[in-house]
Amino acid sequence: MADPWQRAYDFAVEVARKAGEEVRKAGESEIKIMTKSSTVDLVTKTDERVEKIIIGSLKEEFGPDAHCFIGEESVAKGEACILTDKPTWIIDPVDGTTNFVHGFPFVAVSIAFAVNKELEFGVVYSCLEDKMYKARKGKGAFCNDEKIEVSDVTAINKSIIISEHGTDRSPEKVNKIFSTMQKILCIPVHGLRGSGTAATNMCLVATGAVEAFFEIGIHCWDIAAGAVIVKEAGGVLLDVDGGPFDLMSRRMVSANNEVIAKRIIKEIEIFPAVRDDAPVQKQ
Template sequence: MANWTDCLNFGISIAKQASEVVLSAFQQHKEVKLKSSPADLVTETDQRVEKILISAIRNRYPQHRFIGEESVAAGERLELTDSPTWIIDPIDGTVNFVHRFPFVAISIAFTFNKQIQFGIVYSCVEDKLFYAQRGGGAFLNGEPLYVSGQQDISRCVVVTEIGAERDDVALSTTTSNICRLLKLPVHGVRALGTAAVDMCQVATGGADAYYHIGMHCWDIAASAIIVQEAGGVVMDTDGSEFDMMSRRVIAASSATVADRIAQVIQAFPCCRDDEDNCRCGATGVN
C-alpha cells in the first residue's frame, strides 16, 4: 500500500503558501464575476490560487492528475480515475471572501484508486489547519481531533448551507429540510458559508452533524476524510455509502445521528459531478 505522507506534507506546505495570497487579497476590492447565478461567484484570487497550487504540484509530481473548481468552470472535463489525483477548491467560501466574512478556506484532497487518501482544509483568516490521512487520525494545528460522539439528535447542532442552487425546487426543498430538522427538534442549525469548514466543525465536536445537497467534490472531499478520521460517519443523504461525485452528503458524530437526518431530509434533483452532460457548472457552496 502506498504511503502518501510526503504528498500530504507537500500539500500542507503549499496550502500555507497560497493562504498568503488569499489573506493579502482579503481586505482589498475584488474583481467579481458571476458564474451560474448571483450567488455563484469567482474572483481573480480564486483563479490565481488554483494556478499556484496546480503549478507547484505539477512541478513536484508531474504524473499526477487534477480536478480543480476553476478549471472545471472554465470547461475542463471532470474525471476521477485510479491515478493519483489532487482535488482542489482554491477558495471555498468565495461569497464570504468578497464580503470579508471571515470563513474562507483552501481545500485540497488527494485520491488514489478513486479513494480519498488525505485531506487538507486551511481556514485562512482563522489560521486553522485541518488535515487527516487515511488510517492516521485527524488533526487541527497538530492537535488530535475527535467528533462529539453524540447519539441523540435532539441534542445536536447541525450545520448546512443554502448553496448556490436557487431555483424554486431547490429553495423549497432546502428550506423545508431545515424546518424538518428544527421540528425534531435539534438544538440549532448553523451555516458558515463554506462546506469544507462546515464539515470540519463536525470533526472538532463543535457541531454534531452536517448535511448538504448540491455542492461538489472539491467542496467536501478533503473534509470527508477529516471527519472519518476523527471518528465520524460520512454517507449519502439517502443513507447509502458516501459518493463524493453524487453532490449529496451527511457527516455526523455517529451513525445514529446520520441515519436520523437521512430519514428526515429530502434531496432535490442535481446532476452528478462526473456526468458528461451535466450543465450545472461549478455551482455549490460559494
C-alpha cells in the first residue's frame, strides 16, 4: 500500500529549508540597518512573509483546498486555532523572534502535519545553525539525516533541564516561573538552560543534549513539530500536571524518560494559560 504522507513529509523539508533561507537573508541584510524602534515591524514583516512562502508553497503543491492550516501569523490576525480531523499543517515561520532581532543563533522554522488530530510528522529547521531536524510517526528522528536519540540519563542530579521565561511579564507569573526554576536548580540538577526557541529546545531533548524541556505559555505552533521529533527519538511528552500531553493546552514537559519528567513535574508551579483552541472573546 502506498504511503499517503511521504510526499508531504519530503516537501515539508524542502519548504522549511526555503523558508529558513528567507529568515537568514532577512537577518543578514535587514536587521543591521534597523533602529531599535523598528525591529518589531521587521519581525512582523518577516514572520508574515515567511508564513506566506510556506503556506503558498504547500497550496501550490497540494491544491488550495486539500489541507487546513494553523499558522502563528494567521491566528494573530484572527483566524481560528482549531485542530480538526482534516489534514492540517501547523506552522511557526520564525520561532525565536527575539533571538532573530538580536542575532542570537537559535532561530527555527517549525512545520508539523496532523491527520485525525494525530501528529504525523514534524520538521524543525534551525536555520542559523543549518540543522534540519525531522521525524515521522513510527520511523525515527533525524538531524541532517543522522539518526538521533534522547539521552539515557535517569538521575535527575546528572541532568540538564531547559526552559524559558516566556513573554508575559506580569509579576505573578514571573514569580512562579522563577520559583519553579529555583526549585529545580536546587534539586540539584547539573544546570538550567534556554535557547529562546521552544522548537529548538525540543530538538535538544531529542538529540540527548539536555534531558528535559518544560514550559507553560507556549503555543501549538511552537511545539507541534518538536513533539513528533522528541517522541520518535525515544522521549516522552506529558502535561505539567503529569497527565497526557495536550497540544492545545499551552503547557508541556518533554523529556528523555518518565523518571526525569515526573521528577520535574513535582517542582512546577502551575499558572493559568488560555488554551489555543479556546473561543475567541469578542470585544
